[in-house]
Each structure stands twice: as C-alpha cells, then as structure tokens.
Amino acid sequence: MPKDSTDSAKRATIYRMVMPDHLCPYGLKSVDLLERQGYEVDDHHLTTREETDAFLQEHGVETSPQTWIGGERIGGYDDLRRHFGKKVREEGETSYQPVIAIFAVAAAAAFALTWGLLGTAIAIRTAEWFVALSMCILAIRKLEDVESFSTMFLNYDLLARRWVPYGRIYPYGEALAGVLMLGGILPWLSIPVALFIGTIGALSVFKAVYIDRRELKCACVGGSSAVPLGFVSLSENLAMVAMGLWGIVKLAL
Structure with a gap:
C-alpha cells in the first residue's frame, strides 16, 4: 500500500499517468478535486506504460488514477466524487x-x-x-x-x-x-x-x-x-x- 503521511488529517496520495504522449485527464481532475476539498496531495506520476501496468497489477485494480486517504484506497475519479458526496452520473441515467x-x-x-x-x-x-x-x-x-x-x-x-x-x-x-x-x-x-x-x-x-x-x-x-x-x-x-x-x-x- 502506498505510504500515506499521518501528520495531517487532510492529506491524500494519488498515483496517476503522466507520460510524454498521454496525460490522464481524470488524474488532473482528481488532484483538483482533492485540493478543492482542502487536501495536501502527494502526487505520484506513472511515467511509462510498464510502470503503470506494474502498479495496476500490484494493487489489483484495472484503471488509474487511484487515490488513498488515511491509508484507505478510495479508487478512481468517480469513486472520489462519491467519497465526498458529490453527484456521479450512472450509466444509462437520464438527464435534462x-x-x-x-x-x-x-x-x-x-x-x-x-x-x-x-x-x-x-x-x-x-x-x-x-x-x-x-x-x-x-x-x-x-x-x-x-x-x-x-x-x-x-x-x-x-x-x-x-x-x-x-x-x-x-x-x-x-x-x-x-x-x-x-x-x-x-x-x-x-x-x-x-x-x-x-x-x-x-x-x-x-x-x-x-x-x-x-x-x-x-x-x-x-x-x-x-x-x-x-x-x-x-x-x-x-x-x-x-x-x-x-x-x-x-x-x-
């Protein structure tokens, strides 16, 4: 599990893809959401496809970014929004x-x-x-x-x-x-x-x-x-x- 500092109750750790040919938009949105919620973010970049695949395999997840708060894995961007009680549109949901x-x-x-x-x-x-x-x-x-x-x-x-x-x-x-x-x-x-x-x-x-x-x-x-x-x-x-x-x-x- 990624190290998560305990010197602050408002600290989060995120792993996201930042590659020369791909900058994960959900990673950026996750960092922005955390900061707007008052969190200090330990921002870890996955800079190669090999590094990303190894990370996903190690933690048994299928996608990045992945966020930890207080040592607990929250998940991806939608999971993070749910964690903060924000609206997430579900698949097939209607909207005006x-x-x-x-x-x-x-x-x-x-x-x-x-x-x-x-x-x-x-x-x-x-x-x-x-x-x-x-x-x-x-x-x-x-x-x-x-x-x-x-x-x-x-x-x-x-x-x-x-x-x-x-x-x-x-x-x-x-x-x-x-x-x-x-x-x-x-x-x-x-x-x-x-x-x-x-x-x-x-x-x-x-x-x-x-x-x-x-x-x-x-x-x-x-x-x-x-x-x-x-x-x-x-x-x-x-x-x-x-x-x-x-x-x-x-x-x-």
Missing part, C-alpha cells in the same frame, strides 16, 4: 441537462439579438428567434450522427416507423426550417416544413408517453441522448407548430 443548456443558450442569444438589433429588451421577434435558434441547435446535435439519431427516432416516431427514410430526412428539415425562420425568409417553405415535422412529432410523443405509457429516451438532442421522452419533447414539437401557425398569421396580416 442537454436540453436545458440548448434552450438557455438559445434564449440568451435571442435576447442579445433583440437588444443589439432592435434596441429593446424584449419583442415578439425574441420568441421567434428563440424557437428558430433552438431548432438550429437541436438540428446540429442530430446531424452529428444522423444514423444514430434515426435509429433512436424509430422507437416512437409514427411516420418514421411507416417510412424509415423519414428518420434520416428529419434533421435536415428541422435545420432548414430553423435557418429560414431565423432570417424570416422563404416563409412559403419554412412554414409547411415546421408544421409538418412539428405535428407528426407532437402526435408521436403524445402517443408514446401519454397513451402507451412507454419510458423512452428522446432523440431530440441526437442518438446518444440521455434525455427522457416526455413533456420537454412534446413542448419542442408544439413550439415548431406554433411557429408555423404564427408564420401563417403574419402572412395574413
């Missing part, structure tokens, strides 16, 4: 963080555009920009891996289940409608696209969540999404429908 981040940035950008271009704090255009920017950002997340998105989309989308290529077309339609609505151009194209994909999406989510009572992950932020399918997903689609209907009203005025 991705959509919260997207909507928060879109809202901030919409307010900034309103203030910078219109000289006021808020206007009807603020809501339009917010929805359009949200659509654009969400489309980018889907377009990062269209195949992965379309696979997850098939779990609940009514049209994609009947016509599989729709799952691959959807992100492009969302991006197109979002960009056009952002600039207020070609409403004859953006309005029907937004109405179509928004209506189908809202019906699909409503059926899957509120009628069939299925617990699924939403493909709204891409195929690797951990966002649960539910109210947020339904609201996203209803916002697209609302934008389409508002566009019709504006054309009629």
Whole structure:
C-alpha cells in the first residue's frame, strides 16, 4: 500500500499517468478535486506504460488514477466524487441537462439579438428567434450522427416507423426550417416544413408517453441522448407548430 503521511488529517496520495504522449485527464481532475476539498496531495506520476501496468497489477485494480486517504484506497475519479458526496452520473441515467443548456443558450442569444438589433429588451421577434435558434441547435446535435439519431427516432416516431427514410430526412428539415425562420425568409417553405415535422412529432410523443405509457429516451438532442421522452419533447414539437401557425398569421396580416 502506498505510504500515506499521518501528520495531517487532510492529506491524500494519488498515483496517476503522466507520460510524454498521454496525460490522464481524470488524474488532473482528481488532484483538483482533492485540493478543492482542502487536501495536501502527494502526487505520484506513472511515467511509462510498464510502470503503470506494474502498479495496476500490484494493487489489483484495472484503471488509474487511484487515490488513498488515511491509508484507505478510495479508487478512481468517480469513486472520489462519491467519497465526498458529490453527484456521479450512472450509466444509462437520464438527464435534462442537454436540453436545458440548448434552450438557455438559445434564449440568451435571442435576447442579445433583440437588444443589439432592435434596441429593446424584449419583442415578439425574441420568441421567434428563440424557437428558430433552438431548432438550429437541436438540428446540429442530430446531424452529428444522423444514423444514430434515426435509429433512436424509430422507437416512437409514427411516420418514421411507416417510412424509415423519414428518420434520416428529419434533421435536415428541422435545420432548414430553423435557418429560414431565423432570417424570416422563404416563409412559403419554412412554414409547411415546421408544421409538418412539428405535428407528426407532437402526435408521436403524445402517443408514446401519454397513451402507451412507454419510458423512452428522446432523440431530440441526437442518438446518444440521455434525455427522457416526455413533456420537454412534446413542448419542442408544439413550439415548431406554433411557429408555423404564427408564420401563417403574419402572412395574413
């Protein structure tokens, strides 16, 4: 067992990889976490692959970094976070963080555009920009891996289940409608696209969540999404429908 000084109740020992071609990020995060918790850190570097393998074998562990506090091995970075009572996301755990981040940035950008271009704090255009920017950002997340998105989309989308290529077309339609609505151009194209994909999406989510009572992950932020399918997903689609209907009203005025 690594030596752990007893001259201080707030002292920890860590072994982490620091090689010419690899600096373990979790090792750095572990050291930072320990220091923020008020610990003096005995920081030991594993500088070669051979040294690292020997260390792992000696202590019967599979990964580094490894931390000891008071002579007791705590483990890796996630174990260290648990030791200090901090949140650790478990595999498969759902989270609304991705959509919260997207909507928060879109809202901030919409307010900034309103203030910078219109000289006021808020206007009807603020809501339009917010929805359009949200659509654009969400489309980018889907377009990062269209195949992965379309696979997850098939779990609940009514049209994609009947016509599989729709799952691959959807992100492009969302991006197109979002960009056009952002600039207020070609409403004859953006309005029907937004109405179509928004209506189908809202019906699909409503059926899957509120009628069939299925617990699924939403493909709204891409195929690797951990966002649960539910109210947020339904609201996203209803916002697209609302934008389409508002566009019709504006054309009629």
